Amino acid sequence: METRIDFLQWLETNMSLNILMYLDDPSDLIRATSVSRFWHHFVIANGLCKQLCVKYFPQLAVVAGVVEPSSRKESVDIGSSTRMEWEVLERDHRAYTSLFQALKAFAVTDCIADAVCASSTDRYPDESIANTLDPRERFLGGYSYWSSKGHNDPDVPESLIYRLNASFCIITEINIRPFLAYFQPGLPIYSAKSLRFRVGHLKSSTDVESDPVQFPTEQWVDDKFIWTYTSQEFPMAQDNHLQKFKLPEPVLCIGGFLQIELLGRVQKQETDGLFYICVSHVQVMGQSLFPAFDVEILESSGTFLLKYYANAFYDALQGLSDCSPYATSTVAPVASPEQRIWVDGLLDFLMHRNEPGAEPAEWLSDEDDEEWDPMVIH
Numbered sequence: 001m002e003t004r005i006d007f008l009q010w011l012e013t014n015m016s017l018n019i020l021m022y023l024d025d026p027s028d029l030i031r032a033t034s035v036s037r038f039w040h041h042f043v044i045a046n047g048l049c050k051q052l053c054v055k056y057f058p059q060l061a062v063v064a065g066v067v068e069p070s071s072r073k074e075s076v077d078i079g080s081s082t083r084m085e086w087e088v089l090e091r092d093h094r095a096y097t098s099l100f101q102a103l104k105a106f107a108v109t110d111c112i113a114d115a116v117c118a119s120s121t122d123r124y125p126d127e128s129i130a131n132t133l134d135p136r137e138r139f140l141g142g143y144s145y146w147s148s149k150g151h152n153d154p155d156v157p158e159s160l161i162y163r164l165n166a167s168f169c170i171i172t173e174i175n176i177r178p179f180l181a182y183f184q185p186g187l188p189i190y191s192a193k194s195l196r197f198r199v200g201h202l203k204s205s206t207d208v209e210s211d212p213v214q215f216p217t218e219q220w221v222d223d224k225f226i227w228t229y230t231s232q233e234f235p236m237a238q239d240n241h242l243q244k245f246k247l248p249e250p251v252l253c254i255g256g257f258l259q260i261e262l263l264g265r266v267q268k269q270e271t272d273g274l275f276y277i278c279v280s281h282v283q284v285m286g287q288s289l290f291p292a293f294d295v296e297i298l299e300s301s302g303t304f305l306l307k308y309y310a311n312a313f314y315d316a317l318q319g320l321s322d323c324s325p326y327a328t329s330t331v332a333p334v335a336s337p338e339q340r341i342w343v344d345g346l347l348d349f350l351m352h353r354n355e356p357g358a359e360p361a362e363w364l365s366d367e368d369d370e371e372w373d374p375m376v377i378h
Helices: 013-020 026-033 037-045 048-056 058-062 081-105 129-133 310-322 337-354
Strands: 063-067 112-118 158-164 168-178 192-202 225-230 243-254 257-265 278-288 293-298 303-308
Touching: 013 037, 026 037, 026 048, 026 081, 037 048, 037 081, 048 058, 048 081, 058 063, 058 243, 058 303, 063 081, 081 293, 081 303, 081 310, 112 129, 112 278, 129 278, 158 278, 168 192, 168 257, 168 293, 192 243, 225 243, 225 257, 257 278
Parallel strands: 063 303
Antiparallel strands: 112 158, 158 257, 168 243, 168 278, 192 225, 192 257, 293 303
C-alpha cells in the first residue's frame, strides 16, 4: 500500500509558516485545521490565528494571556508541562478564532454608554455633555446640546470624553451633529474646524467613579486616562446634519473610553464676540464584544488579559440562528449570506470539537429590519 505524507511535513517549519501566513482570512485558517491532524496541530502550535488577529489589530500585541473564566476545567491541572502548554495554545486558538467570527457576525450599533466629561461647559448642567446622548435637538420645550465656554482665540480646542458600553469593542465610525442655534439671529452653526479621536482606558480603576450615576462630571479628568490610539484629523463642515467620520480601519478599543478632540472654532457669538463650539448629538458606531469577550487591564505592566466566555459566544451565534426577539443573545442578527455561511461552519466546528454530542445549529433567514429615523424634532 502506498505511503502518503502530508506535503507540509516535507517542508521546513519556516517555509510552512510563510505559506500559511498568506491566508489572510480566518475562515481559511479554520479550514486548514480540518485538512489533517498535522495541519490542525501546526496551525494551533504556531498561534497562526493569534498572529492574524494581531496583524489586523496591533493593540492585541500587548495581550498577556487568554483566560476562560467559564471553563469547566480546573484552573490548575496536574500533568506534564508539555500537555499544559498545549492546552494554553488550544485555548488561545479557540479565543482568537471566536474573536474573528464575532467581528464578522456581531451587529454594528451605537456603543456609547455614558457621557463622562467635557473640557469646558458654558452653562452647566443646562448645556452639559449629557445632552449629546439624545438624538433630539429639542426636548421638553428647550434645546438639547453641549456648549463650550467662549474664547477670543479661535484655535483653542475642546474635548469630550465618553464611556462605551463595553471595555472591549471595535469602533468603525463616529457621527457628530454640530448645533444650530435656532434662537440666535442668522441661525449660526457652532461647529469645529476639524476633529480627531482617541480610545483608551483609565490609568487606575479607582481614578474615576465607575458608577454611571456619577457621570457626567463637571470636572475635566483627561489626566486620568491612557489613550492607546489617536486617529488622523478629519475636517468638519459647518453644517447641522449628522456628519459621519469613518475610520480608515476598524479600531480595537481596550478599556472602553473614547475622546473626541474638537480642533478650532469657526463661529463667533454675536452677543459677546467670543468663539464657541456646540454639539447637538454624538454616536460612536461599532461592535460591542461583551459578554463574549472582556478585558482586565494589568496596570503595573501596561498589558491586559483577554477574557473569553465560550458559553456567551455560543449563545450569541445561536441568537443569529434563532432570529428571535427572545434569543438569549443581545446581539442583533446580521443578514449577509456570506457571514451566515461563516457562522454555520465555525459554530459546527467549535461545537463538535469542544462540545461533544452537541447538535448542529439550524439556520433560519433573518427578517428585514424596519428603518427608524432617530431624528425627532418637537
